[in-house]
Structures are given as C-alpha cells and as structure tokens.
Amino acid sequence: MSCRIRKAAPAPAGAARCTVTVCRGRCCGPPKIPGLDHSQQLARLRERLAGQAQVRVSGCLDACEHANIIVIQPSAEGRKAGGRPVWLGLVNDEDATADITAWIEAGGPGLADPPGVLDLYAFSPSRRIRRPLEG
Numbered sequence: 001m002s003c004r005i006r007k008a009a010p011a012p013a014g015a016a017r018c019t020v021t022v023c024r025g026r027c028c029g030p031p032k033i034p035g036l037d038h039s040q041q042l043a044r045l046r047e048r049l050a051g052q053a054q055v056r057v058s059g060c061l062d063a064c065e066h067a068n069i070i071v072i073q074p075s076a077e078g079r080k081a082g083g084r085p086v087w088l089g090l091v092n093d094e095d096a097t098a099d100i101t102a103w104i105e106a107g108g109p110g111l112a113d114p115p116g117v118l119d120l121y122a123f124s125p126s127r128r129i130r131r132p133l134e135g
Contacts, residue, residue: 016075016076016077017052017053017054017075018052018053018054018072018073018074018075018078018104018108018109019053019054019055019056019072019073020045020049020053020054020055020056020070020071020072020073020100020104021056021057021058021061021070021071021073022041022042022045022055022056022057022058022068022069022070023057023058023059023060023061023067023068023069023070023071024038024042024057024058024059025058025059025060025061025062025064026060026064027060027064027067028060028061028064028067028068028069035092036068036092036093038068041068041091041094041097042055042057044094044097044101045097045100045101048101048105049101049104049105052104052105053104053108061125062125063087063089063123063125065089066087066089066090066123067089067090067092068089068090068091068092069087069088069089069091070088070091070100071085071086071087071088072085072086072088072100072103072104072108072109073085073109074108074109074110074111075107075108075110075111077107077110077111078107078108078109078110078111079110080110081110081111082110083108083109083110083111084109084110085109086109086114086118086122087122087123087124087125088100088118088121088122088123089121089122089123090121091121095117096117096118096121099114099115099117099118100118102115103115103118
C-alpha cells in the first residue's frame with residue numbers, strides 16, 4: 001500500500017455530457033434496414049448534438065432483433081440525479097432521431113423526461129449485453 005497521495009485523473013473529454021452510442025454492427029445499418037439513410041442519421045445526430053453530447057459509433061451491441069439501436073448514457077449530472085443508460089431499438093425513422101436529440105438537448109436521462117413516443121422504442125437488454133457499455 002502506498003502512502004503517496006494520488007491526484008484524481010482528469011475526466012475524459014465529454015464525460016460531463018450525455019453519450020450517444022449508435023450501433024452499426026452486422027444488423028444495424030444498411031444490410032438489414034435498407035429504407036433508412038444510416039450515414040445521414042449519424043450525421044444529423046452529430047450535427048444537432050455538437051457540444052451537447054458525445055456521439056460515437058459502436059460495433060454490434062448484440063441485440064440485433066432491435067436494429068437500429070441507440071444507447072443514451074446520462075451525463076455526470078444526470079447520473080447523480082438517478083439517470084441510467086436508456087437502450088432504444090427500432091430507431092429507423094427521422095422522427096425518432098429528432099425526439100432523441102430533443103431529449104438530450106433538454107438534459108437527457110435523469111434530468112428530463114423523454115418525449116412520450118420514445119417509451120415505445122425503449123427496451124432492456126440482458127445484463128451480458130449491457131455490461132460493456134455501462135462499465
């Protein structure tokens with residue numbers, strides 16, 4: 001055991017903001033959902049949430065029956081207020097994408113209630129699936 005006092009590591013960039021993880025694995029994307037412009041969906045999320053949330057792309061999140069999947073992780077403030085990651089599936093239209101951005105602009109999980117229609121997209125993945133994102 002060390003007696004040395006350690007300084008807290010600086011928070012990673014974007015840690016104080018919500019994080020939006022967009023699945024683009026084997027089933028989320030053009031092969032399975034051909035009617036949606038996947039590149040445009042990602043570009044709109046990044047454009048609308050610039051400076052408000054970190055938007056990142058993930059490989060397969062292993063809940064393919066819910067393609068396309070977007071996971072909203074709360075900001076540090078949202079987590080302190082009780083917010084937890086929210087998994088949204090079947091996000092295959094522009095209206096759902098707009099509702100997601102509006103929710104995050106209002107504060108996201110823990111700080112603002114999601115637009116009512118997003119309840120229809122929410123699902124609970126198994127612990128095995130959600131563990132890597134929440135850790």
